Amino acid sequence: MRGVPRVLARGTGNPPPVEITDLLGGWDTSGVRRPVPVEATAARLAASGQHRAARLVRRMPARDGLLDPAAVDALLLRVHYELQRFEEELQLARRIAQTVAPWVAALRGERPVRVVDVGCGLGYVLRWLAAHDALGPDVELVGVDLDRRLVAHAAELAAAEELPCRFVAGDAFAPGVAAGDGTRCVMVSSGLLHHLPAGELPAFFAAQRELGVAAFAHWDIRPGPWSTLGAWVLHAARMREPVSRHDGVLSARRAHPAATLLDAARAGAPGYQVSCADGPAWLPRPLDVLRPVTGVREPAGTVRVRP
Amino acid sequence: MREAAALTAIAVLDSMFAGFRSSLGRTGLIRHRHRDVLAHLRGLALSALLLAPVAAVALVDVALRGPRLAIYLAAGRAMLLVYLPFAAVVLLALAAYLVPHWQHRFLAAVVVLGPGTLARPLVALAGVAAAGWASRDALATTLALGAVCAALAVEPWAERRWYGRTGPPGGAVRRILGRCALPDSPGVSPPRSRR
Numbered sequence: 001m002r003g004v005p006r007v008l009a010r011g012t013g014n015p016p017p018v019e020i021t022d023l024l025g026g027w028d029t030s031g032v033r034r035p036v037p038v039e040a041t042a043a044r045l046a047a048s049g050q051h052r053a054a055r056l057v058r059r060m061p062a063r064d065g066l067l068d069p070a071a072v073d074a075l076l077l078r079v080h081y082e083l084q085r086f087e088e089e090l091q092l093a094r095r096i097a098q099t100v101a102p103w104v105a106a107l108r109g110e111r112p113v114r115v116v117d118v119g120c121g122l123g124y125v126l127r128w129l130a131a132h133d134a135l136g137p138d139v140e141l142v143g144v145d146l147d148r149r150l151v152a153h154a155a156e157l158a159a160a161e162e163l164p165c166r167f168v169a170g171d172a173f174a175p176g177v178a179a180g181d182g183t184r185c186v187m188v189s190s191g192l193l194h195h196l197p198a199g200e201l202p203a204f205f206a207a208q209r210e211l212g213v214a215a216f217a218h219w220d221i222r223p224g225p226w227s228t229l230g231a232w233v234l235h236a237a238r239m240r241e242p243v244s245r246h247d248g249v250l251s252a253r254r255a256h257p258a259a260t261l262l263d264a265a266r267a268g269a270p271g272y273q274v275s276c277a278d279g280p281a282w283l284p285r286p287l288d289v290l291r292p293v294t295g296v297r298e299p300a301g302t303v304r305v306r307p
Numbered sequence: 308m309r310e311a312a313a314l315t316a317i318a319v320l321d322s323m324f325a326g327f328r329s330s331l332g333r334t335g336l337i338r339h340r341h342r343d344v345l346a347h348l349r350g351l352a353l354s355a356l357l358l359a360p361v362a363a364v365a366l367v368d369v370a371l372r373g374p375r376l377a378i379y380l381a382a383g384r385a386m387l388l389v390y391l392p393f394a395a396v397v398l399l400a401l402a403a404y405l406v407p408h409w410q411h412r413f414l415a416a417v418v419v420l421g422p423g424t425l426a427r428p429l430v431a432l433a434g435v436a437a438a439g440w441a442s443r444d445a446l447a448t449t450l451a452l453g454a455v456c457a458a459l460a461v462e463p464w465a466e467r468r469w470y471g472r473t474g475p476p477g478g479a480v481r482r483i484l485g486r487c488a489l490p491d492s493p494g495v496s497p498p499r500s501r502r
């Protein structure tokens with residue numbers, strides 16, 4: 001998982017809070033899950049004051065000071081299954097369909113349009129789009145995730161319901177992995193941006209520009225006191241895994257504000273018309289608890305005057 | 308006896324929702340209506356099993372000591388005073404699922420049903436306190452507490468019994484679900500994996 005080893009490496013002084021699952025993921029290039037040392041992981045969490053999270057890690061099954069990889073796999077799956085249920089309640093896939101459908105319609109032509117879900121996890125969004133035929137014909141739905149285990153499960157779930165979408169393990173931004181002909185590709189993600197430190201966001205958007213994608217929409221929590229409160233209530237009510245509860249609330253707390261996302265998107269993807277809006281943080285806007293940062297490639301030759 | 312009927316109706320609805328909640332976030336399926344119905348029925352069956360002893364004791368008590376019926380009715384009325392407004396709010400929120408706009412479903416889930424799940428044990432216990440206060444009877448209060456504990460046990464029990472494992476359903480269920488493809492998704496084909 002992106003950011004994980006870096007976070008561990010950076011763990012001196014008073015590091016920022018980190019999600020437990022950020023510290024558990026990670027695959028090396030040969031496709032083997034990286035070993036997770038119990039004490040270093042718990043110490044990293046404790047260093048940012050996450051003592052409950054540290055206790056949760058210490059209680060996980062371990063052998064020779066390393067977390068049991070099978071138990072980590074099982075836990076990550078349970079967390080993602082719960083996350084899917086949560087996203088269902090948040091109507092995430094419907095929101096994404098509403099944003100992406102007009103882009104797909106505009107791109108429709110002789111060759112299929114591809115919609116790539118970066119960091120697809122269990123592929124809920126794409127499987128939903130496929131099940132509801134939400135984007136119309138001639139659309140390839142491709143989910144990509146660094147976590148092979150999640151990708152395998154996403155494929156299994158799609159097969160169980162015979163859904164026309166596919167899933168690939170790897171880095172979504174590596175050439176040849178997912179985007180295909182970038183000009184006919186729309187990239188989306190959900191719940192991914194807050195896993196990246198603000199400093200890495202421009203590179204995230206730049207990677208999509210390099211692939212030449214036609215448009216992107218990356219969904220994440222709109223930060224603010226109401227989102228944090230809502231995340232706490234809903235995770236306490238809906239999630240059974242303590243790790244899900246911990247990470248869910250922290251996601252809301254560390255989500256990037258619209259201004260940060262906009263700056264990063266402008267810096268990383270010049271030539272795209274980007275937008276993202278939060279409104280005042282004090283205003284409870286439950287419908288907008290999830291919102292995208294979007295970018296649409298401007299036609300060649302467009303001259304933009306920045307305010 | 309309207310009290311008993313109303314409390315039974317609330318128990319039936321509550322147990323079905325409890326069964327439903329226990330199943331969510333476990334199968335990963337997109338089309339899960341069949342599984343939802345099954346989960347509702349499982350919740351109902353578990354609650355019937357758990358509530359039967361409580362109901363039996365109350366019925367035997369009333370059969371043996373007729374005048375005690377008034378005590379149970381007073382306890383039941385007090386419980387309804389607590390539960391009916393809560394149930395009304397929940398049912399109103401569920402009505403949002405009947406309207407076509409996803410925004411209403413979202414608001415119902417996030418603003419009412421989620422917090423409602425969190426408040427449910429407290430509301431349930433408040434009903435027991437009300438029953439105790441209104442009846443001032445140890446057995447009636449104990450039975451009210453027993454009924455509430457039974458209702459609260461449905462969700463975790465159903466989860467342990469049927470939904471402890473995550474993953475797409477296998478075997479027969481998968482075959483049935485495979486045949487139940489939505490009419491609006493023609494041409495479905497097995498996913499091609501590039502791995």
Ligand SMILES: C[S@@+](CC[C@H](N)C(=O)[O-])C[C@H]1O[C@@H](n2cnc3c(N)ncnc32)[C@H](O)[C@@H]1O
Nearest residue numbers: 001002119120121144145146147171172190191
């Ligand atoms: C919190 S999960 C979100 C999962 C999913 N979108 C959901 O909403 O259920 C973030 C996922 O992004 C994946 N990820 C991060 N960077 C990636 C990249 N460059 N390519 C593919 N997957 C990536 C991680 O492996 C992780 O599984």
